[in-house]
Amino acid sequence: MKSLIFFSGTKGGTGKTTLALNTAVVLAYAWRNDAQYPVVLLDLTPGLGTASLILLGDYLAAWGRPSLSDYFAGKISDPLRAFYLKRWTTDRGDFQLVFAYLTQDVNVSRRYLEYLVQNVETRLRPKLLVIDAPPMAQSPHLSGLVNFVAPVVTPDVSAIEATKYYLGSMGGTRLKPVLNMYMPEYQISAVYLAHWERVVERSLGEPPHIIPYDKAIQAARQALEIEVLKLRPGESPGVKAILEYAKYLTTKLL
Numbered sequence: 001m002k003s004l005i006f007f008s009g010t011k012g013g014t015g016k017t018t019l020a021l022n023t024a025v026v027l028a029y030a031w032r033n034d035a036q037y038p039v040v041l042l043d044l045t046p047g048l049g050t051a052s053l054i055l056l057g058d059y060l061a062a063w064g065r066p067s068l069s070d071y072f073a074g075k076i077s078d079p080l081r082a083f084y085l086k087r088w089t090t091d092r093g094d095f096q097l098v099f100a101y102l103t104q105d106v107n108v109s110r111r112y113l114e115y116l117v118q119n120v121e122t123r124l125r126p127k128l129l130v131i132d133a134p135p136m137a138q139s140p141h142l143s144g145l146v147n148f149v150a151p152v153v154t155p156d157v158s159a160i161e162a163t164k165y166y167l168g169s170m171g172g173t174r175l176k177p178v179l180n181m182y183m184p185e186y187q188i189s190a191v192y193l194a195h196w197e198r199v200v201e202r203s204l205g206e207p208p209h210i211i212p213y214d215k216a217i218q219a220a221r222q223a224l225e226i227e228v229l230k231l232r233p234g235e236s237p238g239v240k241a242i243l244e245y246a247k248y249l250t251t252k253l254l
Contacts, residue, residue, distance in 0.1 A: 001121040002253050004148045004175075005131040009166035011159045012135040014152045015180040015211070017043075018221065019242065020132035021051040022228045024097055026246040029088075031127050032095035040083070040126045041099040042068075044108065045134045052101035054224050055086045062103055069104040072112050079116040080123060088229070098124060110141045117145055128253060144171045148253060151177040151204055155186065155196045164203045175252060178245065179208035209245050214238030 006016040006023075024041040031038035043049040046069075048062055056062055071079045079100075087096040120129055131146065149170045153159045167174065179200050192199050200208040217238040220227045233240035 001126055001129055002148065003117070003129040003131065003146045003172075004150060004249070004253060005133050005142065005146045005170065005172070006150050006152050007133050007163065007167065007170060008135065008152050008159065009162035009164075010135050011153075011156075011162045014154050014159055014163075015178075016152045017045070017050045017132050018217065018227065019150070019152055019178060019180070019211075019245070020130055021054065021226060022239075022242050023246050023249065024099075024128075024130045025226055026228055026243065027128060027130075027250070028097045029090070029095045030246075030250065032093060035125060035127050037085075037096065037098045037124045038127050039097055040120050040124060040129050041097060042129065042131045043099065043101040044068075044132060046102045046105035048101055048103050049132060049134070050221075051132050052099060054226060055084070055097070055099050057224070062101070067103040068100050068116075069102045069106045071116065072102075072106045072108055073104075079112075079119050083124075098126070108141050113141050113145065143169055146170060146172045148173050148175050150175045150249075152180055153177060153200060153204075153208075154181050155179065155183070155189070157189065157191050157199075160200060160203050167204070173252075174205070176206055176245075176248065177204045177208045178211060180211045181213045182210050183213045209241070209248065211241040211245070212237045 006020045008014040024039050028039040043052040066076050066081045068082045070076045071082050083100045149172045151163050153163050187195050189199050216236040217227050220230045227239050231239045
């Protein structure tokens with residue numbers, strides 16, 4: 001099992017969740033015949049993050065069900081009791097995604113997290129564990145547990161600097177950074193007097209993969225839809241770019 005985290009340091013609102021959820025769904029579909037549970041998604045945003053809310057379909061669906069908050073608080077001993085299955089049917093066959101989420105802000109201890117990852121690997125046997133990281137000041141509980149880190153930034157100096165500052169604490173192999181919600185009409189950073197792509201390259205060491213700002217993606221998210229299942233690449237430049245990044249990931253992860 002390989003593990004991948006989408007990471008933005010202390011910054012929220014960079015689109016980590018959109019990328020993590022859509023990537024997990026795309027790869028679960030692509031690898032549907034390779035494993036029973038090809039992809040597992042951990043949504044570590046306290047208070048039921050957007051990814052899990054979309055997968056559950058309703059905020060009330062989490063009411064009374066075990067979550068990772070119960071596991072990390074010591075209320076349940078088996079971490080897999082906090083995992084759920086989402087299944088889709090397509091004309092090319094069924095596919096499914098396993099996911100788990102936090103409902104409350106609890107201490108995510110290193111020991112409990114290691115045991116959780118171990119159980120996912122040995123009992124579910126996925127090809128990939130995708131982690132949607134919350135904004136964090138430091139992440140010692142995740143350091144060394146992930147194989148790959150995908151930095152996600154927006155055309156914003158603070159987003160780029162926050163990601164750069166905390167990226168070194170994650171360990172793992174750094175993947176091509178994502179410059180999300182990019183608008184060509186505002187391509188120059190007023191602070192650095194340089195193109196945003198160049199600013200990201202200087203800060204994170206590699207030219208970014210660009211995902212343009214796309215109103216269709218914003219509309220799908222407001223409707224609690226998974227963008228790659230709702231929109232076609234031809235009608236959504238954002239979805240097209242997300243699919244291109246997922247294709248890039250398949251060449252790096254396995």
